[in-house]
Amino acid sequence: MTDTPHPHADPDCRAVSELLSRVGDKWTVLIVKALEAKPRGRGCRFNELKREVGGISQQMLTRTLRTLERDGMVARTVHHTVPPSVEYALTDLGHSLAVPVMALADWTFAHLPQIHANRAAYDGALGEAA
Amino acid sequence: MTDTPHPHADPDCRAVSELLSRVGDKWTVLIVKALEAKPRGRGCRFNELKREVGGISQQMLTRTLRTLERDGMVARTVHHTVPPSVEYALTDLGHSLAVPVMALADWTFAHLPQIHANRAAYDGALGEAA
DNA sequence: CTGTATCCGTCACGATACTG
């Protein structure tokens, strides 16, 4: 009651924003999607994942995987062999996240024509304003 | 077959990424949420919206609203009075977008304790590694 | 009241080189 500067001050709200940002970033969804395609229980090696996602740098792949691992979305398994090999796999939490995310993706896909039409109309209106 | 550099090259995939980024940005969801709270058909003035979202600059409010308007998510109605007044309201498309977005927000909210526990465990493991 | 234009700091992202 003291005073609420703005909605983001609320811890829960911040957490939701944070997760939304995560989903909205450039690679998270692509990585989750790639891992989700794998048969349940089977992991994916680092470079294998890198190839499947495509166009991602080692840096970003490592960073994004670390974040996902920290949140418990992916599990990391190290095999101390020579050469070393590491397997990544979605956890239950990771799989469950994929559900609402894919729903959003489906929404986008379904409304794509509409959105494109809207943009064309908007941009067109600007041009003819002269 | 010619060659697929990376998934983002596909127009549809790019469009989905784009929408995801939009949702993941700092203000879009908060604005949509504020507009959604309004009774159907009733608009919201610029500064009224600014107050309700809280902590947003005019700059960002204008930019985000423009983007949403261009995509047909919000409708902008200008009343040529003195002083001028403008009303913003969600369109049908905007309302329908709110559904999957809120589903994602609900997922986050539901799994918040789990995620926090995971982070604590992860960070804790790092500390004791020494 | 409702915008637009400008400047500036921050940080996400990418490329590269290096290590175990």
Added chain:
DNA sequence: CAGTATCGTGACGGATACAG
């Protein structure tokens, strides 16, 4: 093969000043 360290760049977001 997997990962870290370092550096550069550019987009994004915020503050401010100005205009209709």
